[in-house]
Amino acid sequence: MKNVRLGLVGCGSRGIGVTRLFKAHPDCRITTLMDRFPAIVEQAGKTLELPVAALFTDYERMLREAEIDAVFLACDPMIQADMACRAMLAGKHVCTEVPAAFTLEECRQLIQTVEKTGMKYQLMEQTRYWGFIDAWKKMHDQGEFGHICLAQGEYIHYANNWDLWTDVKTGERVTSLQRPADREVEPRWRSKVLADPIYYLPHTLSPLLKILGDRVVSVSCLGTKKHSYTYPEEYLAWSDIQYALMRTANDTVLLVGAGFSLPHVPRGPLSAHWYELRGTKASASSPRHKTDGFRLWKQGMTIYQEMDWSPAPLAAGTLQAKSGHGGADFKPVDTFIRSILDNTPLPMDVYTAVETAAPAILAVESARQGGALIAVPDFRLRQHDQQGNSPANGGL
Ligand SMILES: NC(=O)c1ccc[n+]([C@@H]2O[C@H](COP(=O)([O-])OP(=O)(O)OC[C@H]3O[C@@H](n4cnc5c(N)ncnc54)[C@H](O)[C@@H]3O)[C@@H](O)[C@H]2O)c1
Numbered sequence: 001m002k003n004v005r006l007g008l009v010g011c012g013s014r015g016i017g018v019t020r021l022f023k024a025h026p027d028c029r030i031t032t033l034m035d036r037f038p039a040i041v042e043q044a045g046k047t048l049e050l051p052v053a054a055l056f057t058d059y060e061r062m063l064r065e066a067e068i069d070a071v072f073l074a075c076d077p078m079i080q081a082d083m084a085c086r087a088m089l090a091g092k093h094v095c096t097e098v099p100a101a102f103t104l105e106e107c108r109q110l111i112q113t114v115e116k117t118g119m120k121y122q123l124m125e126q127t128r129y130w131g132f133i134d135a136w137k138k139m140h141d142q143g144e145f146g147h148i149c150l151a152q153g154e155y156i157h158y159a160n161n162w163d164l165w166t167d168v169k170t171g172e173r174v175t176s177l178q179r180p181a182d183r184e185v186e187p188r189w190r191s192k193v194l195a196d197p198i199y200y201l202p203h204t205l206s207p208l209l210k211i212l213g214d215r216v217v218s219v220s221c222l223g224t225k226k227h228s229y230t231y232p233e234e235y236l237a238w239s240d241i242q243y244a245l246m247r248t249a250n251d252t253v254l255l256v257g258a259g260f261s262l263p264h265v266p267r268g269p270l271s272a273h274w275y276e277l278r279g280t281k282a283s284a285s286s287p288r289h290k291t292d293g294f295r296l297w298k299q300g301m302t303i304y305q306e307m308d309w310s311p312a313p314l315a316a317g318t319l320q321a322k323s324g325h326g327g328a329d330f331k332p333v334d335t336f337i338r339s340i341l342d343n344t345p346l347p348m349d350v351y352t353a354v355e356t357a358a359p360a361i362l363a364v365e366s367a368r369q370g371g372a373l374i375a376v377p378d379f380r381l382r383q384h385d386q387q388g389n390s391p392a393n394g395g396l
Contacts (some may be wrong), residue, residue, distance in 0.1 A: 004093075004340050007032030007068040009083065010046035010075025012173075014097060018074060018124065019048060021323055022088045028337050032066040034059060035075075037171025040077045043282040059083060063090040067296045070120075070340060073097060076189035081106035084121060085113040093120040095336045099202045100353040104377065107354035107361075111379055114350045122336045122346045123353035124182045129274060129331035131316075132294060132309035133207040136277060137286055140211050144298075145279030148212060153204040155197075155239070157272035158263050177234045190260075197258035198223065198242035202356035205258045206348070208275065214248040215355045215380075217236040220373045221245070221363035230261045244363040246376075250343060269311055269326065310333065354379050 001096045006028055008019045024151070034056040035041040041055045056062040063071075063086065070093035073080045081101040087094040100123050101107045114121045114386075140146060165174035165185035174185055193199050198221055208216065223242030228242055239258035248254060250257060268287035276285040283297040295304040311326030323330035332348065339346045361375045 001069065002030070003342060004337050005029050005067055005069045007029040007034060007062060007071050007092075009034045009062070009064055009071055009073050010097075011035040011040050012074065015072070015074030016044060016047060018097075018329060018333065018367055020107065021319070021330050022337075023048065024319055025333055025337055027341055028171075028333075032056065032062060032068050034062045034066075035171065037146075040171040043344065051226075059086070063087060063092065068092060068277040069092065070253040070336070072124075074131060077193060078102050078189060081110055081171040085098050085109055088113045088119040088121065089116040090261060091117070091119070093336075095120075095122040095124050095332070098123060098125050098356075099199060100356075100357040102199070102361060104358060104361060107358050107379060109310075110350050110354060112276070115315075120336070120339050120346060121350045122339070123202075123206075123348045123356070124179060124336075125202060125324065125331045125348055125353075125356065126332050128207040128210045128253055129328045130207065130314050130326060130346070131314045132286065132311065133211060133275075134314050135210045135309055139280075140277075144282055145277055146281030148252050148277050148279045150253050150255065150278040151208045151276070151287065152278075153208060153273065153275040154257045154272075155200050155204050155272055156257065156259045156264055157200075158201050158259070158261065160263075160366070162190050162194065162260065177231060177236065185226045194237040194260040195236070196223075196367070197239060197260050197366045198244050198256075198367065199360050200258045200260075200354075201244055201256055201360035201363055204258070204273065204275070205254070205356045205359060206352075208256070209248075209352075209355060210278070210347075212248060212250065212252055214250045214252060216246045216359040216376050216379070218373055218375050219244055219246045219250050219359045219366055221364050222370050222371045223367045227288075228261045230263060236261065237369070242363070242367055244366075246359055262390060268292055271325075292364060309392065336347065351380055377390055 008015050018052050023030050033044045045055045071087045073096040080096045083095050084094045163173040163175040166188045168184050221244040223239035228235050228236045228238045236260050240262045242256040246254040268290045274288050287294050294307040294309040297304050298309050313327050320330035321327050338344050366372050
């Protein structure tokens with residue numbers, strides 16, 4: 001295979017944005033677009049300059065008839081795990097947007113389907129490729145933090161008016177807190193997923209677990225009541241904030257929050273993201289707002305040292321440097337294409353992906369049970385068994 005023929009499924013803002021990066025990749029060709037709404041896929045065809053014959057509104061038909069080696073899923077996140085399995089069973093490689101799955105059964109199905117079909121599966125989580133994340137990982141690998149006792153982060157992404165509705169005739173996004181009275185709409189995926197904001201835990205866990213080289217073994221979660229304090233008069237049955245408290249196999253405590261309806265001061269270079277590592281020898285943190293900076297403290301220092309770390313990925317090529325999320329968006333595009341063409345390992349493979357999804361799924365369950373501590377399964381157990389190794393087990 002000289003280049004990868006790719007089909008985009010879900011022609012919303014994220015799908016189009018990342019597909020432009022696939023299109024710019026020298027070893028990838030966009031051959032197919034699919035969306036459940038004809039008007040949306042027709043517009044996407046014009047935007048990405050594809051002929052009408054390349055446009056589909058039926059997923060199974062696309063898998064049967066389209067000239068594709070791989071599928072990029074950027075539709076509603078709740079349906080992506082099932083669609084990923086169907087693509088792999090049809091002999092297509094697949095990459096999907098975050099989060100990877102919404103039930104533990106889906107996590108298992110994804111792993112079983114990858115193992116059965118041998119197709120490539122990659123989660124497109126990109127914040128793990130930020131330059132300062134790789135700098136912190138290098139420091140951790142060299143022992144500069146000592147034992148990292150606490151790793152924490154937040155994904156607090158406030159919008160005063162999310163696009164919560166879909167026009168059922170056109171597929172158009174409708175931005176309104178209340179159900180609009182003047183047109184026929186259905187709730188968009190954001191209405192369902194963002195109401196339990198900790199479902200977005202994978203975005204923060206992905207870089208933290210990459211640094212630690214670890215996995216979550218147990219989780220407890222608390223959130224504000226399922227009735228927004230920011231929008232008390234509105235329809236929204238959202239928790240304004242949820243916080244997950246987790247333990248890893250190698251005994252680090254993780255504390256990660258998420259929220260989509262809690263206002264905050266304008267953010268700095270990492271937008272809605274924030275991270276901190278607290279080790280026995282050193283601590284590091286990222287900026288929380290515009291006048292804040294990256295900071296490092298090492299034993300013996302009396303004040304924090306300002307650091308020139310940045311989100312820009314280390315050794316980024318031109319295409320990567322210009323891509324979204326501070327240059328991180330191009331990286332998973334490239335790792336996916338390279339893996340298909342050169343059979344290189346995927347940094348965010350199916351095991352790594354479900355290790356970010358399962359703690360989120362169980363955090364939502366924990367919040368429903370008032371903060372109950374729940375064990376997270378080890379999805380690599382079968383892999384360990386086959387290799388004759390026993391996995392690290394930190395217990396609850
Ligand atoms: N990694 C990131 O930084 C990032 C940022 C934004 C969104 N996302 C993820 O990207 C995905 C899409 O987000 P978005 O903001 O573009 O959403 P969106 O709602 O704007 O777009 C989704 C598109 O999928 C289409 N769709 C729905 N069901 C479909 C189906 N069965 N078959 C084909 N198409 C279908 C919709 O019609 C819509 O056009 C989500 O999984 C989201 O979590 C990731």
